[in-house]
């Protein structure tokens with residue numbers, strides 16, 4: 001039911017943009033293109049016909065996780081990514097995969113010593129070391145070659161064929177988009193259900209790095225159609241990554257907005273732990289009108305009074321019930337003409 005969730009989100013993005021917030025949007029329905037254009041944001045579309053790329057092998061200056069070096073951080077992220085393609089890996093396979101990743105980066109002069117991530121310019125005295133750029137990073141095809149050289153990893157190489165030579169070869173490119181923008185929209189529409197997880201992994205990792213960059217800046221990440229990302233059809237790797245983001249985003253001065261139509265899907269993966277985490281870590285919850293069945297699922301997972309159940313059922317388009325702590329407020333989402341012109 002179209003009741004104004006995405007509309008409200010667009011208004012939120014527009015108004016927050018005017019306040020100078022950094023915003024990142026994952027857009028599975030290609031709904032945010034116009035808004036992004038109007039606000040001069042960076043629009044990244046990935047899919048078979050796209051020409052904007054983000055390279056999964058990028059290590060960015062912000063990529064560092066507490067207590068780990070750059071390469072070690074990247075290796076664990078990449079193993080997560082490759083599990084989406086190769087399936088669950090036993091310890092031996094994981095070790096092999098790690099060995100090959102190390103070899104790949106070694107070829108680019110990158111190793112476990114974090115200083116190897118900085119450029120060394122011979123003959124000049126560098127005042128501030130410069131972090132390596134996208135063009136200094138390996139691409140998938142180079143990894144593919146490495147996997148092909150060892151018969152123990154030949155099977156893995158074969159599974160990468162579509163990503164290097166086939167329909168998914170947009171994964172085999174150096175990053176070519178302006179990533180330094182206060183509004184970035186990731187359009188994953190063309191990926192379709194079966195490839196959505198790969199794109200999600202790529203963007204959540206990238207957005208996560210952006211979020212960590214400057215703790216003093218307010219930022220927001222939006223996930224529209226979140227049920228597709230954490231519901232039954234989607235993937236455990238991706239869901240647990242999102243779970244982590246929603247749990248820790250506040251530490252970095254950020255907030256997360258998850259938007260969903262289908263409550264039952266959100267609570268279906270892994271007995272609903274991801275859905276519950278999202279809900280329990282949300283300081284503000286907004287409910288648009290729901291049908292009986294979804295209200296039932298919701299009340300099994302949260303505490304709703306009979307009166308609230310009635311209220312949620314009778315909401316109309318552009319109306320929502322807002323929960324902030326113990327406060328419950330009925331909202332009517334009103335907009336100015338100029339705002340509607342920008343978003344629609």
Ligand SMILES: Nc1ncnc2c1ncn2[C@@H]1O[C@H](COP(=O)(O)OP(=O)(O)OP(=O)(O)O)[C@@H](O)[C@H]1O
Nearest residue numbers: 001002003004005006007008261317318333334335
């Ligand atoms: N507050 C509002 N004021 C004016 N028009 C609105 C408002 N909310 C929604 N609309 C209109 O209703 C249409 C559908 O709303 P929207 O796309 O936000 O629904 P949705 O809840 O995201 O639905 P879906 O579940 O299909 O994603 C919008 O394109 C817009 O024209």
Ligand SMILES: [Mg+2]
Nearest residue numbers: 005006007224
């Ligand atoms: Mg919508």
